[in-house]
Amino acid sequence: MNADKNKNSIIRLFNVSKRYGAKLALDDVSLDVEPGEFIFVSGPSGAGKSTLLRVLYLAEMVSEGQILIDGMNLSRISSRKLPFLRRRFGMVFQDFKLIPSRTVFENVALVLEVAGESPNFIRKKVMQVLRITGMEKKANALPLTLSGGEQQLVAVARAVVGEPAIILADEPTGSLDDKAAQAIMDFLMEYHKRGATILVASHNLHLMESTVRGRNIVLEEGKLKTISTML
């Protein structure tokens, strides 16, 4: 039964380690994530939370171990196929990573542009997502004219606009006040309900516990310490 369950895992990590020189950022981490799960990755600063997400979207290569995404072994993926793998992810970063010279609309549209969608489809889809996030009226604004919370909403809109199967969020509420943080989490939960698998790395355990129903994974010094269920 358990073997069958693992076969369906959308993300599988087998004894994954990541070294930066002598320092082990991830130490022998194994994990299975089911489709549609909400995983909250917590732990103190430097525990390896961000590194775990970075190895998933191949911003970093693992030093040891294997990662399978939807059955695809990341260690065997060619640089040519890497962009197509990344289109399966929606990513949210603590520093938003929005292009300052492009408008809100253009930043969100970028995901669909790289996927080769038609201009009509892009216009319709982006406006739809901006409407849900409440950023519709700021579609033509430049990111630097927005508040931190608004910028993060744009980043989340960009992460979900392509309707990816997996959303990775690295400290998405790290620099936001409680109200803005709650808005971001509500929005992520909305997409979780639609079936997206979501991994959020954050030290804000209180916010997660009040919002999330899913699994909490605690990392300490790169090791996976505990896995608990948040109800």
Place this chain on the structure above:
Amino acid sequence: MIRFVKKALADIRSNRFLNFITIITISLSILIVSIFMLFFENTSRFIEVWNQGGRAVIYLEKDFFRDRLPDLEAKIRGLGEVDEMVFIPKAQALDKLKKEMSSRTQFFKTLKTNPLPDAIEIKMKAHGSFEQIQSFARKIESLALVENVEYGQGWLGKFLNIFNLFKITGYAMCGLFLLIALFITANTVRLAFYSRRLEVEIMRLVGATEGFIKMPFYVEGLLQGFLGGVVGLVILLCGYLAIASGIAENLVTYVHIDIQFLSVRAILIILFSSTFLGWFGCYLSLKQILK
């Protein structure tokens, strides 16, 4: 593709000064190359006109007698490279000279005998090159009763030597200026790339292929190259219109040829080259950055 062109135009607008400098550099390089091409095209045309039926004068030996003329003319025609042939007796040549130098009648009065030889003026058929004309002239000179052949070998030979020297210098200069333009274009792309590093990083994170990332830079390079070519040619055209007509009028008096602007073929070659230059500068730069 329209998306990439729009993006490239937006990038050119946002980096106006840098792109302006690049386009001007390319246009100046193209201008230098175009000036040489204009010179070579017109000079080549002049040489071609001369080769397409130049005239030569065959001077005959002093003991030439008129009764030998049919035999000699037949031999010359037998060489098969003559269109027209006119015998000019030495008396007629002297009369012509006297008319042309009418201000020096005193000089002619002192002459006791006619110093000019009998001559045959010929119009040669088209020759591919100066060397072929030389070879033909040598054949005539080897005939009996022929003293020598005058076909402008002195000045035309010197002219061709200078022309060839110009050609080599021209190639070197064109190569040098195109290299400079290439370097500047590559540098502009490099600066543009670094100024958009965050954008490129984000594009990669959201799944952009390398082709998608590079394409706006290539389009920008192509546009810079093309615009540089157009501006260079427009400057050349203005310069040509301003000064060429005067030069042409003067030259027509001597060489019966007018100065013409570049042919459509040359214009297309220049535009293609400048566009390629923009693309190649971009290619080199991106290859190095994304290594």
